[in-house]
Amino acid sequence: MRPGRLLKHLLVPHWVALRQFPKSSLRKIEEAIKASERQHDGELRFAVEGGLPFHFLKLSPRRRAEALFSELRVWDTEHNSGVLIYVQLVDRRIEIVADRGIAAKVEQKEWDAVCRGMEALFKQQKYLEGALEGIERITQILARHFPPRGRHPNELPDKPVVL
Secondary structure (H helix, E strand, O other), X not given: OOHHHHHHHXXXXXXXXXXXXXXXXXXXXXXXXXXXXXXXXXXXXXXXXXXXXXHHXXXXXXXHHHHHHHHOOOOOOOOOOEEEXXXXXXXXXXXXXXXXXXXXXXXXXXXXXXXXXXXXHXXXXXXXXXXXHHHHHHHHHHHHHXXXXXXXXXXXXXXXXXX
């Protein structure tokens, strides 16, 4: 691990990293997820984290996202249709992890393109816009591959998780 990365995670106060997502932004993200899930059979979770806990510092943002995918039970949907959007603020990385039902139809490069688009807006200090655009692009992908099939129960919480 690079010493600079270690120091950033250990020295940046949690509240400093998370100030990019105030409660008003988190409410708008929750509303966007609710609207998104009416357009497809997928289930979205949005998780944002400031600095990593010490025991996760050896992990890449991707590995941390995969661990959270399990911890937040995003995999626990009837049709294996969960998608995690993970925002790691100190590393300035975004990862999207899709359950096997979705990963079988959507290539990782599509998710990576969404992540890079969000990261570009975040670099411009447009955090809410980046999150909402990312959700919209994910909605388009899921609507194309997993259109709604009748009544779709809400299997995962829509409220963003702040770690």
